Amino acid sequence: MTDTTIFPSETRAAAPAAPTILVWDLPVRVFHGLIALSFAGAWITAESERWRLLHVTLGYTMGGLLLFRVAWGLIGTRHARFGDFVRGPRAVARYLGALLSGRPEHHVGHNPAGALAIVAMMALGALIVASGWATYNDLGGDWLEDLHEAAASVMLALVGVHIAGVLLSSWLHHENLAAAMVTGRKPGPPDQAIRSAWRSVAALMLVAVIGFWAWQWQAAPAPGAGVRAAQVHQVHDRDHDD
Numbered sequence: 001m002t003d004t005t006i007f008p009s010e011t012r013a014a015a016p017a018a019p020t021i022l023v024w025d026l027p028v029r030v031f032h033g034l035i036a037l038s039f040a041g042a043w044i045t046a047e048s049e050r051w052r053l054l055h056v057t058l059g060y061t062m063g064g065l066l067l068f069r070v071a072w073g074l075i076g077t078r079h080a081r082f083g084d085f086v087r088g089p090r091a092v093a094r095y096l097g098a099l100l101s102g103r104p105e106h107h108v109g110h111n112p113a114g115a116l117a118i119v120a121m122m123a124l125g126a127l128i129v130a131s132g133w134a135t136y137n138d139l140g141g142d143w144l145e146d147l148h149e150a151a152a153s154v155m156l157a158l159v160g161v162h163i164a165g166v167l168l169s170s171w172l173h174h175e176n177l178a179a180a181m182v183t184g185r186k187p188g189p190p191d192q193a194i195r196s197a198w199r200s201v202a203a204l205m206l207v208a209v210i211g212f213w214a215w216q217w218q219a220a221p222a223p224g225a226g227v228r229a230a231q232v233h234q235v236h237d238r239d240h241d242d
């Protein structure tokens with residue numbers, strides 16, 4: 001549970017030639033890129049009936065990614081495992097205290113405060129997908145729709161906090177954390193490196209996601225058909241009202 005190496009930033013600053021090591025495997029990086037894309041895409045397409053299928057497709061993509069990440073958090077590489085980065089409130093308080101006192105703790109994997117935001121985003125993501133699925137299938141009342149929208153708004157706020165935290169930590173630790181999420185590499189002691197990038201698992205993830213999108217695409221109604229169906233539905237409803 002506690003195999004993350006912590007060392008003060010100053011120590012690192014005194015050793016500028018710290019070699020970079022592989023910290024994030026490729027499945028974690030692909031997961032990150034795709035979850036950011038699917039959340040942003042689902043948010044942008046949320047309002048309009050016209051984009052509903054795309055909205056739902058991106059939403060389910062996020063659901064699938066979250067399921068994968070939970071499994072990878074149990075069996076994945078060292079820094080991807082929940083046991084490596086999920087900490088209690090005391091560790092979060094200690095990390096934030098050290099940050100405020102100007103001696104930030106450096107973590108090779110996720111820091112405790114960042115990890116809290118990550119876990120919260122994942123939990124909210126699951127709530128959004130579940131409430132969206134129930135709304136889409138008419139399984140609940142208006143409250144589920146409201147819950148869906150509210151959870152999405154809270155997650156958007158958390159994404160803002162997450163990005164601000166990444167920028168702040170990058171500045172305080174003099175390291176580009178966003179670039180590390182792309183390349184997988186960070187400065188750190190060689191004994192903290194992961195051995196494999198697990199490219200094959202990342203390739204399987206990409207095949208699954210692209211396959212799902214293609215399947216949704218070919219199952220989609222022809223352009224205009226949805227609008228025509230909605231119009232027929234409206235006329236039908238009006239007939240009932242009369």
Ligand code: HEM
Binds near residue numbers: 028110159167177181
């Ligand atoms: C919709 C937008 C986003 C969502 C939902 C999101 C979500 C997440 C999640 C779930 C993780 C944990 C990754 C893992 O362990 O598997 C993470 C980590 C990370 N994200 Fe994002 N992210 C978003 C946007 C961004 C953006 C725009 C940046 C760049 C500024 C960014 C930078 C990072 C970094 C650097 C980490 C690793 C943090 C660390 O070093 O501890 N994220 N993000």
Ligand code: HEM
Binds near residue numbers: 131132149
């Ligand atoms: C990344 C995931 C998702 C985000 C960020 C998201 C966000 C939103 C937001 C903000 C709205 C409210 C739009 C408005 O102002 O009316 C909305 C509506 C909706 N969402 Fe999602 N959603 C996601 C996933 C899903 C999923 C997985 C489904 C279904 C399987 C879904 C189904 C719906 C439906 C049916 C509505 C319309 C509700 C109504 O009739 O007003 N969403 N979504």
